[in-house]
Every structure is written in C-alpha cells, then in structure tokens.
Amino acid sequence: MNIFNKIHEHFADNKPFVAYSKPNESKLSAFFMQSDTLRITENFEVSGFVFAPFDEVEDAILFPKEESEFYQKNIDFDDLLIESESVLSDQEDLLAKEKHIKIVNKAIDTIEKSNLEKIVISRNEIVDLEKFDLLRVYKSLLKKYQNAFVYVWFHPKVGLWLGATPETLLHVEGDKFKTMSLAGTQVYQENKNPEWKSKELEEQQLVTYFIESQLNPISFNLKIDATETIRAGNLLHLRTRVEGRLSTNANLEQLIRAIHPTPAVCGLPRKSAKDFILNNEGYNRTFYTGFLGELNLKNTTNSIQKSQLFVNLRCMSIKDNSAVIYVGGGITKDSVAEKEYEETVSKSKTMKTVL
Numbered sequence: 001m002n003i004f005n006k007i008h009e010h011f012a013d014n015k016p017f018v019a020y021s022k023p024n025e026s027k028l029s030a031f032f033m034q035s036d037t038l039r040i041t042e043n044f045e046v047s048g049f050v051f052a053p054f055d056e057v058e059d060a061i062l063f064p065k066e067e068s069e070f071y072q073k074n075i076d077f078d079d080l081l082i083e084s085e086s087v088l089s090d091q092e093d094l095l096a097k098e099k100h101i102k103i104v105n106k107a108i109d110t111i112e113k114s115n116l117e118k119i120v121i122s123r124n125e126i127v128d129l130e131k132f133d134l135l136r137v138y139k140s141l142l143k144k145y146q147n148a149f150v151y152v153w154f155h156p157k158v159g160l161w162l163g164a165t166p167e168t169l170l171h172v173e174g175d176k177f178k179t180m181s182l183a184g185t186q187v188y189q190e191n192k193n194p195e196w197k198s199k200e201l202e203e204q205q206l207v208t209y210f211i212e213s214q215l216n217p218i219s220f221n222l223k224i225d226a227t228e229t230i231r232a233g234n235l236l237h238l239r240t241r242v243e244g245r246l247s248t249n250a251n252l253e254q255l256i257r258a259i260h261p262t263p264a265v266c267g268l269p270r271k272s273a274k275d276f277i278l279n280n281e282g283y284n285r286t287f288y289t290g291f292l293g294e295l296n297l298k299n300t301t302n303s304i305q306k307s308q309l310f311v312n313l314r315c316m317s318i319k320d321n322s323a324v325i326y327v328g329g330g331i332t333k334d335s336v337a338e339k340e341y342e343e344t345v346s347k348s349k350t351m352k353t354v355l
C-alpha cells in the first residue's frame with residue numbers, strides 16, 4: 001500500500017504512528033503501531049522511535065521496534081502534488097505580544113542580576129483552522145523543508161504533532177557520535193550575505209562551549225568544526241558541528257542526558273535557566289524543545305546500532321480545529337525584547353505557511 005494511504009488509514013483508525021524524512025534524504029520512513037498501549041523508555045536502551053519531552057521528569061514515549069510495522073520508501077519530494085494552500089490571515093495577537101515582551105524583559109533583568117547568561121523563552125500561538133487535512137499539510141512540509149527532519153507523530157492518548165526541525169541532537173553509530181550547536185537567528189534575504197552581530201555570535205558560542213564541556217568527561221577525539229551559516233526555511237542560523245567517540249565507560253543515556261537540553265533550547269547554567277522557564281513561561285512546553293527520532297536501530301549493512309535524534313523545533317500540535325505552534329528564542333543580556341518577539345513571529349511562519 002502507498003505509504004501516504006497507510007498514514008491516512010492509521011490516523012483515521014486512531015492508531016499510533018510516526019512518519020519522517022531525514023535531512024536531505026529522498027526517503028520516507030514510518031513506524032505503524034497496532035496497539036495503543038503507551039510505552040515509555042527511561043534508559044534509552046531499547047530499539048524503536050522515541051518522542052521525548054523538554055522536561056526529563058516527564059515520560060519519553062517509545063514506539064518499540066518489535067511492536068511496530070516499519071515502512072520505508074524512496075520518494076522524490078519535489079514530485080509531490082499538493083492542493084492549493086489556504087492563506088491564513090496574519091493578525092497580530094497584541095496580548096500575546098505584550099505577554100512575551102514582559103517575560104523577555106524579566107529574563108533580561110534576571111540575567112543582569114544573577115549568574116544566568118542565557119535563557120530561551122518561548123510561547124505558543126493558537127491558530128484556528130477551518131479544516132485540517134493531515135496529508136496535505138504533511139506533504140507540504142516534506143516538499144518545502146527538504147534539508148530538515150520532517151515528521152508527523154500521532155498517539156491517540158497523547159496527540160498529533162508535526163514539525164520540520166533544523167537541529168540534530170545526536171547521531172550515534174557504535175561509539176561514534178555527532179551533534180551540533182545551533183543558535184542565532186536572522187531572516188533569510190535573497191542575494192544578501194548574512195552579517196552576524198555579536199549578540200548572536202556570543203549566544204551561539206555559549207551553546208558550543210556547553211556542548212564541549214558536557215561531552216569532555218564522557219568522550220574522546222572531540223572535534224569542533226568552524227561555525228557556518230545554515231538556512232532553515234525563511235531563516236538563517238549559526239551552526240557548529242561537533243563529533244567524537246564515546247568513552248568505553250559511557251552509554252547512550254549518559255550522552256543524551258549530558259547534552260539535552262542544550263542552551264539552544266534551555267539556557268545557561270542549565271538548572272537555573274530551566275527553573276526560570278518552568279516558573280515564568282506560563283504554559284507547558286510538553287514535547288516542544290524535547291527530542292525525537294530513531295533509537296538503537298541496527299544498520300543492515302554492518303549490524304552496528306544507530307540512533308538519530310533531532311530537537312523538536314519548528315513544530316506544532318493539532319487539537320480539534322486548531323494548530324498550536326511553538327516558538328522561542330535565546331535571551332542574553334544584549335537582547336531587545338521587541339526584536340525577540342519579532343524573531344518568534346518569523347519562526348512561527350515555518351508552520352503557518354503550510355496550514
């Protein structure tokens with residue numbers, strides 16, 4: 001059966017599934033579950049697909065490999081036919097703007113008066129939908145964001161999520177791993193070379209330093225590449241790739257817990273930034289800024305176990321007839337609250353343009 005029909009059928013039958021395409025791969029993979037029993041993983045030792053929340057005290061949901069039907073298909077996403085997209089009216093919610101600016105100002109104030117260097121402040125935006133056609137929206141995401149990890153994830157007891165994230169949390173194969181420091185944002189402009197200000201350069205550098213210092217005790221041969229500009233839809237970010245080998249006395253769980261959540265989604269120092277977020281954002285991020293992806297799947301060519309995890313950014317959950325879009329940005333002492341709000345507006349367009 002066509003993989004899209006299978007997604008449609010599974011969703012109509014209210015059964016759990018996930019479908020995804022990895023960055024720059026013309027391939028769609030999917031796990032289809034027969035049972036809707038909610039499975040979780042605490043130590044990341046099992047094989048399957050994991051969907052983990054921002055706050056590690058909440059459960060990471062697992063679609064176990066052995067309980068799912070795994071599908072994979074090569075698809076040229078350029079060839080996908082998409083019915084015309086509806087145009088959403090772009091009305092600004094002034095109350096939401098005021099609220100975000102207020103929290104950002106509080107974060108700046110707290111940074112100035114404490115040892116906090118960075119806090120990622122986010123908000124959610126609810127968009128009413130006249131109708132929601134899952135396949136149309138998912139196909140639009142696949143076609144539009146081919147260099148992202150593009151997914152649709154559903155569990156009847158949890159909800160429906162879609163996203164197109166530019167950020168890798170971890171790729172692990174045997175003892176080799178890769179990760180990245182991704183932060184700093186500006187709107188992409190055609191034929192214009194990006195210029196980065198010190199606020200963005202420092203904000204991203206903090207993430208790189210954090211990753212390096214967290215990985216040093218559990219790895220060796222750590223290699224940190226030069227920082228580059230990457231495009232993610234209508235935006236540009238700063239990215240530094242990091243790779244290394246995991247020490248023999250360390251495991252995947254330690255690796256994940258060492259770097260999640262990075263200061264690209266939480267802040268620095270991690271614990272105080274997280275406390276600030278939980279006490280001030282005023283909503284539960286749930287799976288936004290968590291991570292998701294393949295966990296301990298066997299590479300068919302060399303039998304080595306492989307995990308490919310991505311940070312859940314540029315995402316939305318769908319509830320009844322509305323989309324909840326999640327957006328945030330890194331706040332430092334040099335932030336200007338109004339600009340930070342504008343940045344979240346730009347980030348919300350990644351999802352809004354496909355609705």
Ligand SMILES: C=C(O[C@H]1C=CC=C(C(=O)O)[C@@H]1O)C(=O)O
Pocket residue numbers: 120122167182183184185237263264265313314326327328329330347
């Ligand atoms: C927190 C988000 O983005 C992160 C990733 C890239 C750039 C970011 C920034 O410039 O603030 C954020 O750290 C988001 O998209 O909601």
